[in-house]
Amino acid sequence: MPPILQGLFTILVGVTGCVAYFWLSNLLLDRVICPPHGPHAGRNITRANLIRPWLFLFPALVVLGLYLAYPVVGSFVRSLHDRSGTEFIGLGNYADLIASGGFRVAVRNNILWLLVVPAAATAFGLLAAQLTDRLSWGNVAKSLIFMPMAISFVGASLIWRFVYDNSFDIGLINAVRGAFGAERAIDVIQIPFWNNFFIMFIMVWIQTGFAMVILSAALRGIPEETVEAAIMDGASPTQIFFRIKVPQIMGTIVVVWTTITFLVLKVFDIVYTMTGGNFGTHILPSYMMSFMFRDDGRATAVAFVIMILVLPVMIWNIRQARREMR
Amino acid sequence: MHSIAGRKSGLQWAVHLSVVALVLLWLIPTLGLLVSSVRDRDQIAETGWWLAPLPVEMTFRIRAAPDDARASGDGFVIAGNVLDDPAQARWFPDGAGTVTAFGTRGAAPTEHAPGDTAELRTGGTLSVARDGAFTITAPDALTRPVSIFFEARVPPRVTLDNYATVLTSDGMDRAFLNTLTVAVPATVIPILIAAFAAYALAWMDFRGRGVLIAAVVGLLVVPLQLALVPLLNLHNAVGIGQSFLGIWLAHTGFGMPLAIYLLRNYMVGLPRDIIESARVDGATDFQIFTRIILPLSFPALAAFAIFQFLWVWNDLLVAKVFLPSGSDAQVMTVKIADDLIGSRGGDWGILAAAAFVSIAVPLVVFFTLQRYLVRGLLAGSVK
Amino acid sequence: MAEVKLTGVAKAYGDTQVLSDIDLEIATGELVVFVGPSGCGKSTLLRMIAGLEQITAGRLEIDRQVVNDIPPAQRGIAMVFQSYALYPHMTVRDNMAFALKIAGRSRAQIDAAVERAAKTLQLDRLLDRLPKQLSGGQRQRVAIGRAIVRDPKVYLFDEPLSNLDAALRVATRIEIAQLKESMPDSTMIYVTHDQVEAMTLASRIVVLAGGGIAQVGAPLDLYQRPRTEFVAQFIGSPAMNLLPAEVVETGARTRVRLASGAEAVAAIPTRDGDRGMAVNLGVRPEDMDLAEGAGLVSGRVALTEALGELTVLHVAQSGGAEVLAKLPGVHSELRGQTVSLGAAPERLHLFHDGRSLLYR
Incomplete structure (x- = not known):
């Protein structure tokens, strides 16, 4: 069977399967197990209401448990074993990682990414949101800045190869340098250390639209009166922006910042496509992929390091969610 | 605020200009890709894409065959027009064109100005006129072809050749279908499962609901990397292995927390009165879900569908791990990153066309459904 | 049913x-x-x-x-x-x-x-x-x-x-x-x-x-x-005035003495043992009228609210709480003057411990 038919078949089976499960299980509960009539109507209804949520939740819980909760444990256990997976070596993989120079470079780069990308994307997004607000063609501008969001990291990397390439006729940067009289084209992707920032900018380019859209909505949500009051008080546009508007959307800024932070910790595609991790550009996700299929023990150890990096924000997130529910 | 008195128009201009600059910075790289993808590969090598609408000065080489020589005076002469040569006829449709320089050696193809007469190394002379007419004179009979190098101004050529090449000989057509095959079920199935769970978490009262919601929020940020090795081992152990079924399941799992989170956030914001009213009207939970909640949650469902579709379509990591590595099952991102960049590294037209094939569908989805995407983003992040 | x-x-x-x-x-x-x-x-x-x-x-x-x-x-x-x-x-x-x-x-x-x-x-x-x-x-x-x-x-x-x-x-x-x-x-x-x-x-x-x-x-x-x-x-707006008082005479009608010394008779029966009981005398603002003599309450009109068809007087008692009265017509001229207000015995309410004496 060709894959495309297999795909259609899967949709059919998956959708009817899901619908049938939900419908039949509810029917079974209402008609057979706890019918809401007869001598025990009241008790049966109460009982059905205890069971029903779990019918609704069951498939999702299975999927979540198997595909997200189990791997956290599974990865940790695997990371305590050697390459073949048979011999328990304790924290050996982690010790090897710490001793290796490549890992240290990846950690350093990752910290740079975590510092630079969310900050830059949020700042650009805030700037774009503020500038396009109330502009007659603001929506068109926003749409274009938002567009990279739809482009894959691989596609985006290719797009930026056209900017970074080391010839005067392909790379925009070199073309501009040439126009100012540079003699030799340079390969910005190979400049030690600074090449990281060129690669990071691709991520900034993708994420700015996301930040802009959300911050723009937050800016619109600011009560107009507070701005008008500030105008009456004689504040300049800059003062209004930094002292009236930004403090009021601080909560949203934090949300945007953390969301991009999480994304940065997942994305290996850009580094993989731009340099494959050469020239000192590895970050942890790409470093992990360099071990994938070769040394699962080492790969899971790197993955677990990423998990540890995420952990504090994850706990903060959960706390925040629980507070909101009260 | 447009009506506030005494505003400076200069400031307004500055705003306009900064936005223009910002938009250009965001648009130009993509534009470069699009333009490059429809240029001729030889022209790409000659000038930057930003010069694409301008004629390109390109260097050509033709060979004047000795058979065409005829005796003239005390030697031999070959006459003809360099622009008529079949090797580059595509550049000069009616033999029209302008020669800007010519030469006799590959090392210096533009040594002489048109109309000049150049000495041939083998003895004899070559001259090429501005309209392409050339004359070779030789003292003795010619035995080997004479190479003529010339440079001519060529009008820009817009072509879909790159796309044709990518789609036929490079196998992007197969990769496109594979991507589609992965993306559609991996978008539809999680929505269905998540919608039911989200309803339970939003509108049903039961012990442990708070803990489950917190767990979903927590799982939202579990790094994908953590799941790769254990799940691949699991898939291998149960016989799914690296396959389409495996990647559908994986994407369903990885998309689930966001789906539940987004949909629950939206559903919990629906008016309580409406749901209670339906209950008073006699609807069961299942009926409330299918007849009230689902239709009303359409914006959130659409938003998540777009998210998940874009995410799956654009994914490289999960496809690399959960699909077999042969070209039969390669999706477009893998094809480009692992295959084309290696084998076609310097062929910018091909790379651009491939990239554009892969981003075309997301761009269409993005621009037609942007409204829902924005709404979904807001529902997920701003409270 | x-x-x-x-x-x-x-x-x-x-x-x-x-x-x-x-x-x-x-x-x-x-x-x-x-x-x-x-x-x-x-x-x-x-x-x-x-x-x-x-x-x-x-x-x-x-x-x-x-x-x-x-x-x-x-x-x-x-x-x-x-x-x-x-x-x-x-x-x-x-x-x-x-x-x-x-x-x-x-x-x-x-x-x-x-x-x-x-x-x-x-x-x-x-x-x-x-x-x-x-x-x-x-x-x-x-x-x-x-x-x-x-x-x-x-x-x-x-x-x-x-x-x-x-x-x-x-x-x-x-x-x-x-x-x-x-x-x-x-x-x-x-x-x-x-x-x-x-x-x-x-x-x-x-x-x-x-x-x-x-x-x-x-x-x-x-x-x-x-x-x-x-x-x-x-029930009723503005709310009923409550004036602290003491029962001085019982019977089919009850006489009470207010803190100010003024006395009033309410058409509410009480028993003999009720004499000396602390009560609250209730009068609705709309049941008040301007009295010729001493009346129930007297004080300076601190504020008048003219609504057209009626006027609400805020009367500040000396040493007591503010009392509201609702009089038909326009009475803005009363502002600042000292007035005394009375009410018919049938319109008075008596409460002891927050409960009406009517329902004992």
């Missing part, structure tokens, strides 16, 4: 007791209004009757059947929500038909019921519109129509007019009154915080306070013979 009967009904959220020991009988054809200050539990009580809240203790009967554990749809009730709760994705017709469709009625029955209700409420032309295409008043009527279609034994209204502007509120109130008149056998329970609605619509009012029923009675009964100081002050 009791259509709705509550016996010892209580509601608690965890350790917080919201309502306790509610006993109430509502007869067929009555329009009973629940009023009370915000947070008194009136909406909770309504939602318990609807089945949207579990009953913690006690017994709820509708049509002589205990319904504590019966789901809302099977209780024979219909509810009109404060926000109308129209299904935004359904037309007016589908909104009204939804309950009948769920119940599995035939197409013809549904159409007939919807047409009939639409005619009653003048919704016939709006049947194919969506809720968002309707005005506030029209939405309100659809919400009522949705209830009528089900032909319930009991209608429940949860502050149905509070989302309308003032003019529309009056008009809709009258419509509801007419609707009730056209359906004499239907029983209605109506929750509001607006005492004008309560006074004009109700056949009986239930005043809820402090998690229990303060008084049940016909509107004028509550106004003229309030059982407690709370009810006395809650």
